[in-house]
Amino acid sequence: MSGTARRLGLVGLLAAAALWLLIAVPTPFVVYEPGLAAPLEPIVSVESGDEPGKGTFYLTTVKMSSVDNFWLAFRSAWSGDRELYRKKDVLGGQSMEEFAEKLRFAMQGSQTAAIEAAYRTAGVAYDIVPERLVVTDSRDPDAALRAGDIIWSADGDAVRSAAALAAALSDRQAGDSVVFSVERAGVRTQVKVRLAAGAGGEAEPEALAAALGGVGLTELRRIEPLQPGNKVTIAAEGIGGPSAGLMFALQIYDLLTDGDLTGGIKVAGTGTIDAEGKIGAVGGTAYKVAAAARAGAGLFLAPEANYDEAEAKARALGGAMKVIPVATLADAIRELEAQPGGPPAPESGGQTVTGRR
Template sequence: MLASGVLVLTFAMVGAFVRVPYVALGPGPTYDTLGAVDGTEVIRIDGQRTYPTGGELRMTTVSLNDNMTMFGALGMWLSGRYALAPREEYFQPGQSEEEVRRENLRQFQDSQSNAEVAALRRLGHPVEVVVDQVVDDSPAAGFLEPGDRIVEVDGKEVADSAAVREVLGATRPGQTVSVTYQRGEDAERTEKVTLAEHPEAAFGFLGIQPTDNVDVPFTVDIALEDVGGPSAGLMFALAIVDELTPGQLTGGEHVAGTGTIDANGNVGAIGGISFKLVAAREAGATAFLVPEENCAEAVAAAPEGLTLFRVGTLDDAVGALEALADGRSAPVCGT
């Protein structure tokens, strides 16, 4: 009996205090991108006329629980609401939680920037490509600065950052190319530069990080803290479009969704779709915008009462919402 008691006590101590190398994933908080959080509007546009909105455009998240004990992990798994996954799938060896948090925040900020550019591009505002970062001791460091507008590379006009990457992707180290750029209100300048060896690829290395920028006389601010990752981009872009166009894009419906977005409005796949569907339905959503690459998984996990609209671009998403508001059909997952 004494030995049994010791074993039980040891097991209880291990279960209650020893951390397991797993994380628990489950439905996370949702946020209406047309609304406010703690009294602050999620999206605020200053200097431009906006229009009344209705319904909801709710972004969804996945909760991640770390540093769990064995009993804690077991309890979450038995609840049926959470799934366990090896911690190494979310934290690289030696990577701290703070490093992961900073990377998720960077991705979130990038998604905000892409959402703004994609939305304003769709609304017809001019887009330009600018220098975001210049690598020290690179060929570009001798003449380019962050904020410079790139006009041409190797004699080819570039309308966006993807075009810059495409032109440079066809070069080789040691090749001389011309770069036409503009700094502020100064006249355009053209410099010839010899490309270096790329540290990660076979093509020539200029040494800049180009990004897309929308040239508009107003500001778009997205105020949402303590949320990470890139998957809110689509819902931010839709909210910007809704606020800057007459009428209610949702037709008053409660819509949720997820998806990354690039500056050209292409919607990308995300992780944790099953948990996001649950969170959306619990928040009252009746329609969900699903990246087309996630459709098969979404159909298998969709709660009752939630219509899954398949989207591959921002235009697809706007079209789906307009169809929903008008009572028309739109592409859905599983068809």
């Protein structure tokens, strides 16, 4: 074989190896990019609610997916609307399935908080029914309790709420072992946990998390209005995480009250919410602004902590979409009422009903 042929053969082998590396070798990355801007009218309903207005509320999402090969990684690195992250930094030792389960429970918690916040703001009386306690985060991938576990009992005492777990651990000290009955991936199993601290009978999430070695807990509740006509249904299958809370609450409040809170325009936004209506910061705000712009939104509501990022992205995209920072559900409602075409503010300023627990 001539030297030229050998060189050509070597080049061919190197090219094949490079192609294999680019296409066939999996990467340690995930990619974030703009996700959905989903209209909330078909997702949120109230049994005997007001008619939907002429405008539309949109929840916005971030799409996260595995980067299957290095060719896609290189393409993503050069895209202005995509960003690469290391899987281990995002997943924290969890599998993609465990991470998705964590986001699913976070979404359920955000829906409950949104319903309660909207009821409080609209003056709707309600009851709170605790249903189950879920592990939503675990700092240690080898911990006995894992993200997605549903806790049913502690040393034989039934657990359906944070208060019930606090009562079960009230006389336990750091170093004591507790056997938990949990549901994991649909299967009941028992795990033994050595307490890192005493809970002292406190039902606060921080005290319980410290006792269990830093796991995150979410109490899933059912919010029942005293008037059946105010019952809320949210059908958000396939969407995870807590960041749609603000937009859920706005859609619910709009259906519970007279008038069109949208002012006839497309209103998008993001932000976690708690039962008192406080809006919390979220991740991926720029991607959500991009998703809202693609949907033609005229207004974007952002948590105060995310306003600078949202405003900068909106300016970079051009267009006429306005970004408004909000700290509470009441702030968001006032801002919408102040927009051209918005409904007049209630003369009483609204009524807050905390519900019966």
